[in-house]
Amino acid sequence: MAEPAPEPAIEVAGTNAQDKVPAALAYLQKAASDAGGNVYDHITDVLSKLLQEKPDKPVDLFEYSVLTKKLALDVKETPVLLPTLKETHAATTASLFSAPEPPINPETGEPEAAEPEAAEPPNEYETENVMTDASLFEACGVGLSRSEMYRVMLAVKALGEDPVVKVATVRFFGKMLGTHADYYVFETTLKEPATPEEETPEGVVPTEVNSGVNAYTYFVTTRLGDKPVQLPDTTPAAIVCARQIKKFLTGDLDAHVSAYPLFPGREAMYLRAQIARIAASTVVCPVGFFQLEGDEGTSVAKTEEFAAPETYEDVASWCYRYPHVKAQGRVEAFVFPPPEPAEGEEPAEPEEPEVSPPMLTALTEAYDDVSGDYARLVPGEEGGAPWSVVTSSMVPGVKFKVGGVKSLLWPGAAAVALGNTFANVYVGYGIKNAPFVPVPPPPVAAEFDAALVESSELPTRPDAETMPTEEEG
Amino acid sequence: MQAGVASLSLVGKITTSAGPDYLIAHGVSDAKAISGKVHEESRLFYSQDGATWSDLEPVTGDEDIARISGIAGWLSGTPATTYTVEEPVPAPEPVEGEEAAEPPEPLTFEYTELQRLYLIAFSIIDEVFYVQPKGCTVVAADTTIRFVPSFSPLAYPDKLESYVHLKAVAPGQKSSELVSLAEDVRGTWALTFDSFTRVAVVRSLLWPGYAFYYSAATNTWGKMYSGPGYSNSDLVFML
Numbered sequence: 014m015a016e017p018a019p020e021p022a023i024e025v026a027g028t029n030a031q032d033k034v035p036a037a038l039a040y041l042q043k044a045a046s047d048a049g050g051n052v053y054d055h056i057t058d059v060l061s062k063l064l065q066e067k068p069d070k071p072v073d074l075f076e077y078s079v080l081t082k083k084l085a086l087d088v089k090e091t092p093v094l095l096p097t098l099k100e101t102h103a104a105t106t107a108s109l110f111s112a113p114e115p116p117i118n119p120e121t122g123e124p125e126a127a128e129p130e131a132a133e134p135p136n137e138y139e140t141e142n143v144m145t146d147a148s149l150f151e152a153c154g155v156g157l158s159r160s161e162m163y164r165v166m167l168a169v170k171a172l173g174e175d176p177v178v179k180v181a182t183v184r185f186f187g188k189m190l191g192t193h194a195d196y197y198v199f200e201t202t203l204k205e206p207a208t209p210e211e212e213t214p215e216g217v218v219p220t221e222v223n224s225g226v227n228a229y230t231y232f233v234t235t236r237l238g239d240k241p242v243q244l245p246d247t248t249p250a251a252i253v254c255a256r257q258i259k260k261f262l263t264g265d266l267d268a269h270v271s272a273y274p275l276f277p278g279r280e281a282m283y284l285r286a287q288i289a290r291i292a293a294s295t296v297v298c299p300v301g302f303f304q305l306e307g308d309e310g311t312s313v314a315k316t317e318e319f320a321a322p323e324t325y326e327d328v329a330s331w332c333y334r335y336p337h338v339k340a341q342g343r344v345e346a347f348v349f350p351p352p353e354p355a356e357g358e359e360p361a362e363p364e365e366p367e368v369s370p371p372m373l374t375a376l377t378e379a380y381d382d383v384s385g386d387y388a389r390l391v392p393g394e395e396g397g398a399p400w401s402v403v404t405s406s407m408v409p410g411v412k413f414k415v416g417g418v419k420s421l422l423w424p425g426a427a428a429v430a431l432g433n434t435f436a437n438v439y440v441g442y443g444i445k446n447a448p449f450v451p452v453p454p455p456p457v458a459a460e461f462d463a464a465l466v467e468s469s470e471l472p473t474r475p476d477a478e479t480m481p482t483e484e485e486g
Numbered sequence: 487m488q489a490g491v492a493s494l495s496l497v498g499k500i501t502t503s504a505g506p507d508y509l510i511a512h513g514v515s516d517a518k519a520i521s522g523k524v525h526e527e528s529r530l531f532y533s534q535d536g537a538t539w540s541d542l543e544p545v546t547g548d549e550d551i552a553r554i555s556g557i558a559g560w561l562s563g564t565p566a567t568t569y570t571v572e573e574p575v576p577a578p579e580p581v582e583g584e585e586a587a588e589p590p591e592p593l594t595f596e597y598t599e600l601q602r603l604y605l606i607a608f609s610i611i612d613e614v615f616y617v618q619p620k621g622c623t624v625v626a627a628d629t630t631i632r633f634v635p636s637f638s639p640l641a642y643p644d645k646l647e648s649y650v651h652l653k654a655v656a657p658g659q660k661s662s663e664l665v666s667l668a669e670d671v672r673g674t675w676a677l678t679f680d681s682f683t684r685v686a687v688v689r690s691l692l693w694p695g696y697a698f699y700y701s702a703a704t705n706t707w708g709k710m711y712s713g714p715g716y717s718n719s720d721l722v723f724m725l
Contacts, residue, residue, distance in 0.1 A: 106682035160683075192676045192691065192725070238682075261691065261724045264678075272723075401503060407535040421503060421560070424694075424714070442694065449720040 105238035109167040138173035140183045146436035152405035152415040155427035156438040157188060165197065168237045172199055178232075178243075179204045186231065186292070187425070187439030189284065194235040194264025198288060198439075201230050209246075218249040218347050225336065225344030226252065226289045233284065235264055242266060244285040249342030250277050255286035256384060259449040261442060262287075274452055287443040293338040294386045295426035296437050297331045297418065300375060311336070313372060325416035325430040328400045329377045334437075337369035340383040344369070376400050376418065386445070387422070403427060422446055491515045491529055497615060498695070498711030500606060505563020506534045510542075510607045510711075512615075517631045524616075524631065524653050530607050532600070534563075542604045554597050554605050560714055561606075567599040606715040613717075614690045616652035617698045619707055620666065623652065643686045643702040644679035673725045691724075693717050 041053040063071050117123070143166035150156030157165065165185050173183045178201075186198040206223045213219040221227050232241035258272040262284060270276040270283045299322065303313040313334070322330050336344045346366030367383055387399070399422035405415035417429030425441020491513030500508040510532055517526040530542040545551055553571045561567075572592040622637045631652070640648045650664035667675045667688065674692040679685075684703040690696040695713020700706075718724070 103681040103684075106680075164682075190676070190689070192673070193678070195678060259720055259724050261676075401501075407506065421501075424501075444724070446714070449723055451723065 102236060105236060106164065107238070109164060109171060109238045134174050135176035136174050136179055138180050138183055140169055140173055141185070141436065142434075143169055143185060145434060146185075146438070149415050149417075149429045149431055149434065149436055150427070150438055153403040153417055153427070153429045155403060155417075155419060155429065156440055164237045168197065168234070168241070169199065171238075172201070172232060172241055175240075185438070186288065187441075189233075189262055189287070189439075189443045190441060191235075191262035191264035196233040196235055196262065196264070196284065197237060197241075199232040199241055200292070201232060202228075203230050206230065216349075218341055218343065220246060220248045221343055221345065222246070226293070226338055226342070228335075229292070231285060231288055233266070242281075244281055244288070245278070247282070247285045247289045247342075248277065249347075251282050251286040252289055252338065252342035253340075255283060255290065256386065257452050259444060261444070273454070284443070289338065290386050290445075291423050291426060291439055291443065293335045293344075294333075295420045295423050295428075295439060296334045297376060297428045298334040298373075299325065299430055299435055300330050300332045300373075302435070303334065303373060305372060311372070319433060321430075321432050324414070325418075325435075326402045326404050326414070327416075328402065328418055329375060331400075331418050331428060332373045332375045334373070336372055337374075338384065338386065339367045339369060341367065385447070403429065491527075494531075496710065497530075497607060497611060498713075500561060500603065500711075500715040501713060502563030503560040507563070508561065508603055509533045509536055510603075511539060512607075512611060528611075530604060530611075532603060532607075534565075542600060542607065544608075545601050545604050550595075550597070550601075551605060553595055554601055557597070557602060558716075561599055561603060565598070565600050565603075569597050569599070569602065571595045571597065603715075609717075610693060610696065610711050610715070612653070614693050614696045615709065615711070617649055617667065617688065617709060618652055619700055620648050620650045620664070622707075637705070639702055639705045640700065643684070643700055644677065646675055646677050646688070649688055649698065649700070674721070691718060692721055 038053065041056075042051055059075060063075055068074050143162060144159075147156070147159050147162035147166075150162075151159055156162070169183050169185055172178065173180055180201040181204045182202045184200045186200040189196040189198055208222060211220075227246045231244045233244060234241040254274055254276050257274055258270075258276065260270060260272055260283065263280060266279065266281040266284070268280040270278070270280055276283055299319075301316055301322075302319050304316045306312045306314040324330070338344055339346055341347065346369075348364065348366055370378065399420060400418045401421055403417045403419050405411075413431065415429055415431045417427060417435075419428075420426040422445060423439070423441065424446050426437075426439045428435060428437045430436070492515035494511055494513045497510040497512045500510060502508065510530060513529045513531065515527050517524065530544075531539045532542050533539045545554060553573070554569075557569050557571065572594050574592045575590045619637075619640050622634055623631050624634050625631055642648050646668040647666045649667045651667070652664060671692075674690065676689045676691055678687050678689075680687075684701060686700045686702065688698040688700075693711070693713070696709070696711045698707065698709040
């Protein structure tokens with residue numbers, strides 16, 4: 014084995030080291046980059062930074078900062094300072110995935126033996142096939158992702174099985190985006206709806222109870238896994254005011270809705286009013302899927318033999334499913350009783366209530382929309398159906414295409430269908446796509462028109478004891 | 487490769503009122519930071535079916551840009567649509583003793599939908615698209631902008647301060663300290679952090695439809711725009 018020959022270069026460098034240093038420094042100081050930086054300054058900066066700050070692991074940071082020239086040296090080696098993210102929130106979502114805890118025997122304090130066969134759901138309810146709907150939404154590129162929809166499905170199940178709420182039906186309505194948190198909204202009908210008996214003050218349009226705009230009860234939660242909160246019933250005043258304002262949701266149900274005109278209620282009420290407007294104008298179904306029922310045509314029932322159309326990629330094959338909400342903020346117009354006519358006067362003509370289109374009106378059918386929640390209001394354009402088409406494939410001739418429509422007036426609302434299955438979803442800010450026209454302020458109050466007369470009365474003498482006494486000296 | 491750009495990314499989808507939506511792609515080559523400002527050569531591409539992509543011709547000229555930006559309304563979905571902009575010509579001062587002449591015919595300008603599409607895509611990219619986690623890029627010595635391979639996950643993914651604009655480098659500022667979203671006009675960004683999936687979603691309220699996500703679990707991020715293509719001019723009322 015031959016020993017490696019000593020490198021003559023070292024010898025040369027050793028002998029001439031004194032001469033080489035200035036040359037090496039000159040080389041390092043030579044401007045090398047377009048920005049004007051050079052190696053000498055770079056290393057000097059890094060070294061002086063290290064000596065100033067004296068971090069615990071200088072070698073690591075030296076290497077890192079030389080590599081990246083990141084002289085700010087974000088010192089990240091103190092794990093004590095790292096934030097602890099709120100993992101409890103994650104735990105609430107994770108709780109959706111776990112099996113319910115067996116009830117605890119109060120005598121022994123031990124969990125009762127689980128009997129899988131005997132386990133009955135605490136509450137029977139009906140719902141839609143959330144995961145099938147999710148695949149339809151995914152095909153058309155609307156709605157939520159499949160993994161999020163899976164959590165939604167579990168949340169629907171948790172709400173449906175809740176033995177206290179006792180829902181009859183649950184449907185996932187959608188997700189309302191807010192500035193700080195988003196609301197997941199569930200549309201339910203209750204087995205035992207509460208019937209609040211509230212006196213309606215005179216001159217106020219009464220609230221519809223368990224019918225009309227309040228036919229459904231809505232539950233919301235900002236985090237799947239948390240117990241959904243029931244929203245209050247909406248009132249005509251809230252709907253009318255919500256149509257005049259344009260506000261983002263914040264994600265806090267107790268937040269003030271600071272707007273003009275003054276909104277009657279907190280964000281929970283505003284959210285409920287927006288849901289009522291969005292549901293009435295964007296929940297749609299294929300034409301022929303439902304048929305009118307009853308003499309007055311105020312309710313709908315499933316058609317027994319529904320023949321699916323060839324394509325759903327046509328606005329004309331869809332119709333509104335929920336009843337039209339009038340400008341008054343009610344489904345059924347409320348007419349104030351005419352005032353008692355004074356003697357010798359003709360009784361006043363009662364006001365003509367707004368006439369709504371019949372239920373299940375096709376989306377393409379034009380009608381005079383007073384409320385503005387249905388007609389299209391796109392800047393620069395007028396008229397036309399406020400809907401456009403979505404499809405799962407642009408390739409012509411593909412079979413079993415998922416088709417549907419999406420709302421241009423309420424961006425985020427979409428309906429998709431395949432065969433005999435259809436589904437609606439809303440994912441958006443809860444805001445109508447229309448230019449905002451602020452309501453003008455109220456008229457200026459009239460001047461005080463009584464003459465300003467000088468008063469001859471002296472002001473009452475202030476009590477001597479409460480008078481501030483002047484400090485002496 | 488054919489496009490001749492170093493990197494190509496999907497900007498998003500501009501929704502239209504009648505036709506198929508427009509998909510926009512952004513090709514970048516040669517991104518450099520010279521004296522605090524980001525310079526790059528960029529090209530835009532559009533597609534309506536996601537399969538065939540065409541170049542989007544840039545619109546230059548301040549007057550054209552001003553006129554096209556004034557056109558309101560949604561894009562129609564038909565690239566051949568033309569828009570006519572009328573501009574009144576100032577009437578000449580009437581000479582004394584003479585009757586005022588008829589006002590001259592207004593000037594008309596024709597613009598295509600693709601010119602509008604370019605400006606819409608350009609303003610989205612310019613204003614909001616360059617969001618990234620703080621510290622994921624570095625300006626190398628030769629002024630090119632490079633990703634940091636050792637970029638460690640964000641310590642505070644649930645704070646707006648953790649996300650920065652790559653474009654807006656304040657003058658005199660070191661290019662490694664970019665302007666964070668928290669320094670933008672207050673209320674223009676909404677951040678939600680899901681601690682279950684450890685994903686933060688940052689949405690622009692000024693450009694509704696733009697969203698940026700950062701996954702703290704996988705240390706990955708992405709961004710996309712899907713909206714009608716105009717900024718929210720009512721924001722001041724809505725917060």
